[in-house]
Amino acid sequence: xxxxxxxxxxxxxxxxxxxxxxxxxxxxxxxxxxxxxxxxxxxxxxxxxxxxxxxxxxxxxxxxxxxxxxxxxxxxxxxxxxxxxxxxxxxxxxxxxxxxxxxxxxxxxxxxxxxxxxxxxxxxxxxxxxxxxxxxxxxxxxxxxxxxxxxxxxxxxxxxx
Amino acid sequence: xxxxxxxxxxxxxxxxxxxxxxxxxxxxxxxxxxxxxxxxxxxxxxxxxxxxxxxxxxxxxxxxxxxxxxxxxxxxxxxxxxxxxxxxxxxxxxxxxxxxxxxxxxxxxxxxxxxxxxxxxxxxxxxxxxxxxxxxxxxxxxxxxxxxxxxxxxxxxxxxxxxxxxxxxxxxxxxxxxxxxxxxxxxxxxxxxxxxxxxxxxxxxxxxxxxxxxxxxxxxxxxxxxxxxxxxxxxxxxxxxxxxxxxxxxxxxxxxxxxxxxxxxxxxxxxxxxxxxxxxxxxxxxxxxxxxxxxxxxxxxxxxxxxxxxxxxxxxxxxxxxxxxxxxxxxxxxxxxxxxxxxxxxxxxxxxxxxxxxxxxxxxxxxxxxxxxxxxxxxxxxxxxxxxxxxxxxxxxxxxxxxxxxxxxxxxxxxxxxxxxxxxxxxxxxxxxxxxxxxxxxxxxxxxxxxxxxxxxxxxxxxxxxxxxxxxxxxxxxxxxxxxxxxxxxxxxxxxxxxxxxxxxxxxxxxxxxxxxxxxxxxxxxxxxxxxxxxxxxxxxxxxxxxxxxxxxxxxxxxxxxxxxxxxxxxxxxxxxxxxxxxxxxxxxxxxxxxxxxxxxxxxxxxxxxxxxxxxxxxxxxxxxxxxxxxxxxxxxxxxxxxxxxxxxxxxxxxxxxxxxxxxxxxxxxxxxxxxxxxxxxxxxxxxxxxxxxxxxxxxxxxxxxxxxxxxxxxxxxxxxxxxxxxxxxxxxxxxxxxxxxxxxxxxxxxxxxxxxxxxxxxxxxxxxxxxxxxxxxxxxxxxxxxxxxxxxxxxxxxxxxxxxxxxxxxxxxxxxxxxxxxxxxxx
Numbered sequence: 001x002x003x004x005x006x007x008x009x010x011x012x013x014x015x016x017x018x019x020x021x022x023x024x025x026x027x028x029x030x031x032x033x034x035x036x037x038x039x040x041x042x043x044x045x046x047x048x049x050x051x052x053x054x055x056x057x058x059x060x061x062x063x064x065x066x067x068x069x070x071x072x073x074x075x076x077x078x079x080x081x082x083x084x085x086x087x088x089x090x091x092x093x094x095x096x097x098x099x100x101x102x103x104x105x106x107x108x109x110x111x112x113x114x115x116x117x118x119x120x121x122x123x124x125x126x127x128x129x130x131x132x133x134x135x136x137x138x139x140x141x142x143x144x145x146x147x148x149x150x151x152x153x154x155x156x157x158x159x160x161x
Numbered sequence: 162x163x164x165x166x167x168x169x170x171x172x173x174x175x176x177x178x179x180x181x182x183x184x185x186x187x188x189x190x191x192x193x194x195x196x197x198x199x200x201x202x203x204x205x206x207x208x209x210x211x212x213x214x215x216x217x218x219x220x221x222x223x224x225x226x227x228x229x230x231x232x233x234x235x236x237x238x239x240x241x242x243x244x245x246x247x248x249x250x251x252x253x254x255x256x257x258x259x260x261x262x263x264x265x266x267x268x269x270x271x272x273x274x275x276x277x278x279x280x281x282x283x284x285x286x287x288x289x290x291x292x293x294x295x296x297x298x299x300x301x302x303x304x305x306x307x308x309x310x311x312x313x314x315x316x317x318x319x320x321x322x323x324x325x326x327x328x329x330x331x332x333x334x335x336x337x338x339x340x341x342x343x344x345x346x347x348x349x350x351x352x353x354x355x356x357x358x359x360x361x362x363x364x365x366x367x368x369x370x371x372x373x374x375x376x377x378x379x380x381x382x383x384x385x386x387x388x389x390x391x392x393x394x395x396x397x398x399x400x401x402x403x404x405x406x407x408x409x410x411x412x413x414x415x416x417x418x419x420x421x422x423x424x425x426x427x428x429x430x431x432x433x434x435x436x437x438x439x440x441x442x443x444x445x446x447x448x449x450x451x452x453x454x455x456x457x458x459x460x461x462x463x464x465x466x467x468x469x470x471x472x473x474x475x476x477x478x479x480x481x482x483x484x485x486x487x488x489x490x491x492x493x494x495x496x497x498x499x500x501x502x503x504x505x506x507x508x509x510x511x512x513x514x515x516x517x518x519x520x521x522x523x524x525x526x527x528x529x530x531x532x533x534x535x536x537x538x539x540x541x542x543x544x545x546x547x548x549x550x551x552x553x554x555x556x557x558x559x560x561x562x563x564x565x566x567x568x569x570x571x572x573x574x575x576x577x578x579x580x581x582x583x584x585x586x587x588x589x590x591x592x593x594x595x596x597x598x599x600x601x602x603x604x605x606x607x608x609x610x611x612x613x614x615x616x617x618x619x620x621x622x623x624x625x626x627x628x629x630x631x632x633x634x635x636x637x638x639x640x641x642x643x644x645x646x647x648x649x650x651x652x653x654x655x656x657x658x659x660x661x662x663x664x665x666x667x668x669x670x671x672x673x674x675x676x677x678x679x680x681x682x683x684x685x686x687x688x689x690x691x692x693x694x695x696x697x698x699x700x701x702x703x704x705x706x707x708x709x710x711x712x713x714x715x716x717x718x719x720x721x722x723x724x725x726x727x728x729x730x731x732x733x734x735x736x737x738x739x740x741x742x743x744x745x746x747x748x749x750x751x752x753x754x755x756x757x758x759x760x761x762x763x764x765x766x767x768x769x770x771x772x773x774x775x776x777x778x779x780x781x782x783x784x785x786x787x788x789x790x791x792x793x794x795x796x797x798x799x800x801x802x803x804x805x806x807x808x809x810x811x812x813x814x815x816x817x818x819x820x821x822x823x824x825x826x827x828x829x830x831x832x833x834x835x836x837x838x839x840x841x842x843x844x845x846x847x848x849x850x851x852x853x854x855x856x857x858x859x860x861x862x863x864x865x866x867x868x869x870x871x872x873x874x875x876x877x878x879x880x881x882x883x884x885x886x887x888x889x890x891x892x893x894x895x896x897x898x899x900x901x902x903x904x905x906x907x908x909x910x911x912x913x914x915x916x917x918x919x920x921x922x923x924x925x926x927x928x929x930x931x932x933x934x935x936x937x938x939x940x941x942x943x944x945x946x947x948x949x950x951x952x953x954x955x956x957x958x959x960x961x962x963x964x965x966x967x968x969x970x971x972x973x974x975x976x977x978x979x980x981x982x983x984x985x986x987x988x989x
Contacts, residue, residue, distance in 0.1 A: 013753050020768035024186050028578055040186075043179030044771070048172050091173050102166035124167030127174075135174055138710055156177050 011080065018079050021045055022072055032069040035062065042079065047088035051125040057082070093153055100149035110146040185713045187768055191720040192675040193618070194766070200383075201590035202818055203392050207459050209849050210825075246413055248290035251406065262288045264295060271368040272339060278361045279331060286406040289364065293413045296367040299374060300420035305452050306444065307378040307425040309345065311689045319347045319433060319685040319693075321615035321622075321668035322382065325356025325395070328700040329672055329682050330365065336696060337684065340369040340377045347425050349615045349668065350382020350435030350573070354393035356671065360402060363414070381421035382435040383573040383591070383616070387411065388457045392821040400830050408830045419453040423572055426609075430691055433613045437575030437665075438603050439593045440583040443568065450565045458573050459591070576617060577626050577665055597627040600664050604629070611693070611960060612665045613685065618674045622683025622697045625663035625955070628962055632660065663960040672699045676719040678712035694958040721775055724767065728776070729794050730813035733806060734762045739787045749784045752777065808858050812883045815850065822846055823876045833873045839863050 021044055023029075025037040033041070038061075039054050049057065061074045082088065103119050104111055113136055120127045120135065127135070138156075139147045253261075260277040262270055262284075274284070284292075311317055318337055323330055340346045348366055353359035370377045383389065390396045390411075399414075400407040424434035424447070432444075574592025578584075581596040600612065617624075672682035683697045728735065738758035742750045750758070755777065756769045769776075777785050779793075812819060822845055824830075826838050834842070840859055847854040866879050954963040 016756070017770050020770050021183070023766070024183060024190065024768050024771065027190075028580065030580065039175075040179040040182045043176045044183035048176050050168060050172050051175075090176075091169055096169060096173055099166035099169040102162055103170075119163070119167050120171065123164050124171050127171060131174075131178070134178070156174075 011084075014080055014083050015076065017045065018076055018083075019072070022075060026072075031072045033072075033075075035068055035070050038070055038075070042082070042088075045079065045083065046090065047082060048090055049088040053088065096153050097150060100153070104149070109150070110144075110148045112146055113140060116147055181710065181713050183771060184717055187771055188713070188717045188720040189620070189675070189679070191724060191767065192679070192716075195723060196618075197588045199392065199817055200389075201588060203389060203821065204459055204590035206818055206821060206849065207388055210845075213845075213848075246290060246294055246409060248287045248294070251285075251287035251290070253285055253287055257285055259283055259285055260288070262292065264291060266292075266295070266368055266371045268341065268372050271365070271372050274368050275331070275334065275339065275365055278327060278358070278365065283402060284361075284364055286403050286410065289360075289403070289410055290406065290413065292364060292367055292371070293410065293417060295371055297413065297417050297420065299371060300417060300422075301453075303420075303422055304448065305423050305450060306448050307347075307380075307422050308429075309347070309378060309425055309427045311428055311687065311691075315343065315345060316686050316688045317345050317347060317427060319349060319613060319668060319687060321349050321670040321682075321684070322351035322618075322674075323348070323356070323362055324351055324384070324671045324674065325353055325359035325362060325398070326671045326674075326700065327356070327358035327361050329670055329698075330362055332672075332682075332698050332700050333670065333684055336698060337686070340373055342373060342376050345373075345376040345378070347378045347380065347427075347433050349425075349433055349613070350380045350421075351384045351615060352379075352382070353395040354384045354390060355674075357394075357398060359395045359398055360410075378425045379421055380425055380433060380435050381418065381423055381573065383458060385418040385421055386457045386459065387415045387418065388459050391824045392817060396824060396830075400832065411830070415456060416453070419456045421452075423447060423452055423569065427687065428689075428691060430609055431611045431613060431687065432604075432607070432609050434572050435614060436573045436592055436616045437571070437577060437595055437614050438599060438612065439567075439571040439575055439595055440599045440602065441567065442571060442603050444607055446565070447568055447572070450569070452569070455566065455569050458570050574616075577667075579626070597629070597664075600627045601629055604664055610662070610664070611691065613668060613693070614665065615668055615670075617667055617669065618671070618680060619667055619669050620680045622669055622672065622681040623685075623695050624667045625665065625960055626667070627663060627665040628661040629664045630660070631662045661962040661964060663955075663962055666693055666960065668695075673701060676716040677701060679716045692959050717775070721772070724772070724776065725794050726813055727763065727765070728759070729791070730810045731762055732791055733810060735759065736787070736791075738762050743787075748786050748788050750787060752780055752783050752785060755785055755787070805858050805861070808854065808862065809883075811846075811850070811852065811854070815846065816880065816883065818849070819846055820876065820880055823879075827876065832876055834876065836863055836872050836874065839874050 021041050022033060025033040025041060035058060038058055039049075042049060042054065042057065057078065058070070061070050061078050063069075063071070063074075100111070101107070103115070116139075117132050117136065120132045121129075136147075139149075139152050259282040260270075260274055262274075277284070309317065318333075320330075320333060338344045346369075352362050352366060356362075366377070366379060370379060384393065384395070387396070396411060399411055403410055424432060424444075426432055571592050574586060574589055576586060576589070576592070576594055577600070578594040578596055581598040583593050583595045583599050586592045586594050604610065604612065666685070668683060668685055669680075670682045670684055672680060674680055674682075678699075681697045681699045683695050685693045685695055687693055735758065738761055739750055739755070740746070742754040742758060752773060756773065759769050777790060779785065779790075819842070822842050823834060826842050826845075827834050840856070840863075843854055843859045843862075863874060866874050866882060956962070
């Protein structure tokens with residue numbers, strides 16, 4: 001009995017979190033958001049989908065005849081499932097640092113701005129010009145003009161909801 | 162291996178950016194909500210006072226306190242006005258080092274004025290009055306709708322809200338040049354309030370208007386209104402800067418505001434106005450109204466003679482259950498500070514103000530189910546204003562009609578929405594929300610192609626909305642594959658393309674409006690081709706060096722301060738709600754319960770769970786101690802310690818309204834009010850809020866502020882005493898760290914999917930016969946995968962949009978057309 005109650009409580013709390021995040025982007029209280037914001041909403045709820053995974057999820061929740069808007073009715077169950085199944089879990093810090101170390105072939109402990117830029121715009125799911133420049137401006141250590149990725153990871157990882 | 166590593170890093174970084182965007186959006190919503198709530202509150206207050214006016218016995222002293230704001234003309238005849246505004250006996254002291262003006266004004270004097278203000282000088286009140294008088298004379302002969310043309314290759318520059326931010330106006334002049342015959346300008350309202358240099362901005366704009374009357378055009382905004390100015394700082398600014406003659410200056414400005422034109426039309430095709438339109442907007446009617454009768458757009462019109470019935474904006478306004486009035490599906494977010502339902506007309510009997518203090522209604526805990534509030538535009542059934550003069554400026558009884566009034570209010574207060582239709586603008590309390598169908602209706606009826614408006618702050622300084630299907634411009638080519646498609650085949654080559662035009666452009670010229678780093682400002686230049694070109698900027702050198710993180714952090718800090726204040730202001734109610742979850746009185750509750758309690762008490766539509774980590778920093782194991790949390794929230798000023806908690810909370814909750822009432826009561830604009838009037842103010846406030854406040858509590862309040870016991874209370878001092886000191890700010894000191902690299906976000910190009918990297922957007926030879934200033938290519942601002950089947954291309958500095966619908970078989974990677982992307986850099 002108690003388990004069922006607490007399971008329900010957990011789900012209703014999850015529903016509330018999803019509704020809140022959704023409403024931030026629902027300016028006209030129309031119960032729908034621009035499809036372009038869905039990525040931000042999903043990520044702000046603590047998930048780390050890749051671009052491809054995101055695209056898949058959007059395809060799942062959009063209308064038969066895509067309108068450019070995603071309705072809350074469809075979004076809620078899909079997102080609840082994602083959170084319950086703990087899909088797209090956060091990347092542990094050490095895994096992230098290892099990823100940087102793969103790119104830092106010379107094992108210098110840091111990456112040059114140009115190096116990182118090259119990787120980010122040419123490999124994986126490339127960044128746009130904007131994205132990479134913003135990342136650099138936040139990440140670059142002014143004095144040395146390099147990125148100390150261990151510090152960066154610590155700085156930019158925070159408590160999840 | 163490398164690819165996997167790159168993907169991980171990219172995933173992680175995108176998550177970080179999304180987090181930032183969420184925070185930024187929350188913050189933005191909070192600020193916007195406060196702003197609109199203030200406007201809504203102002204209208205409600207004004208209506209409330211109007212209601213009191215209608216129903217008080219004429220002899221009551223309370224009526225005297227407030228009736229002066231309803232009387233437009235204390236002095237009605239022309240000759241008497243001239244005497245009142247006479248500046249001739251104002252002497253300029255020898256020590257005055259500011260600018261001197263001689264009339265008629267010359268261009269170099271206007272430029273000199275700009276220079277002086279840049280150097281922080283102040284114009285002497287004699288010159289102020291003289292300049293304003295000349296402006297008044299000129300405005301009286303201007304039509305309601307300015308008609309302008311871009312002949313002789315003239316480019317027109319259009320600016321949006323400036324809100325007293327002189328730095329932004331100077332930046333615009335620096336980048337674009339000052340107004341002149343070769344450089345005409347349209348200023349689209351809201352020159353004053355909130356910023357600290359409103360009067361200087363007005364003086365500059367008026368000076369250029371006097372020098373170049375055919376090339377400078379001013380539109381009235383909703384803040385060009387003396388009632389709104391009482392709350393939003395312009396009145397305070399003028400009285401602070403001009404202690405002796407401020408009152409006269411304000412009075413003259415009241416008249417000037419009412420004479421400002423309502424709109425501007427460029428080349429018969431582009432309509433520029435401050436707020437927006439409604440489904441009732443009728444330009445030919447607007448061209449004929451006596452605009453100066455509407456001194457304040459909030460002012461209810463007088464009844465027509467002979468009509469016994471009450472006029473009402475909407476016949477179901479009388480219905481108290483506003484829930485039925487709000488149409489399903491399209492509402493806006495709740496206001497931040499206003500939570501009580503507005504009293505119905507029938508609650509107030511024909512009584513004097515004293516009687517209200519006995520009309521006890523405890524602060525409501527129960528709220529109507531739907532939190533959306535509706536402001537009422539109540540109309541008075543009796544004509545209370547006696548105006549007996551023959552001065553054409555004065556209001557004749559019964560000749561101001563409701564239809565006209567609605568047209569003007571709509572023009573100054575409305576906002577666009579994405580759904581079709583036209584509904585009342587509940588959030589602001591005035592005007593309406595209008596949809597794309599209304600835009601289509603009004604534009605096509607008047608043979609217009611673009612509506613430029615302001616009124617709403619936008620992060621990039623501008624925003625397009627409301628698309629209309631149009632035929633593609635003749636000069637455009639769409640390239641398919643690697644070949645230029647010949648003209649004849651162009652139509653068939655269009656294939657799955659739909660060509661749209663964005664018909665509404667919002668332009669906002671006050672950068673850093675909510676807080677340093679919150680938004681850019683922008684202005685438009687429009688040539689004979691009538692394609693708007695947008696130039697963005699951000700005043701303050703600091704912001705250019707901030708990273709996204711820092712900008713978001715700083716603005717967020719400000720917004721959270723307001724939220725904390727509201728939490729503090731509802732301490733009693735919140736404590737009660739927390740205790741519901743803490744039956745054993747341990748002082749601890751879970752974070753989930755915290756969120757639910759706060760939501761239940763405050764009803765603010767704020768995403769509490771999203772902001773939780775910022776508002777409740779100490780919560781090990783998901784449990785928080787709510788008593789110590791309140792203590793951590795803020796430090797009160799020591800003076801207020803002994804004041805009753807409920808009264809204190811009222812002050813914090815309704816600070817802005819309280820201050821507005823003070824300023825209304827302060828009839829001689831001295832900044833001081835007597836103890837007697839102080840008591841009356843509180844009576845007014847308590848009647849408005851339907852709360853009981855005892856005389857003793859008010860006396861205690863008065864004594865605590867009137868430290869020198871001279872029987873007078875300084876309004877500014879009073880408000881200062883009730884400012885929450887932010888404990889976290891004290892501890893962390895300066896939030897601004899040394900800046901790092903420059904943030905160079907010039908344009909946006911969002912690509913939401915892998916597939917888009919293979920796309921190129923080519924275009925678009927835009928043949929322009931005019932000057933080289935026109936871009937020879939239309940360049941892409943953003944290219945979006947709006948869903949799996951639609952690609953939307955929005956061009957920079959242009960209202961054109963292309964929507965391409967793909968078939969299910971098509972994917973971007975295999976798309977047969979080649980489009981080439983180019984980004985246009987913001988000119989420096």
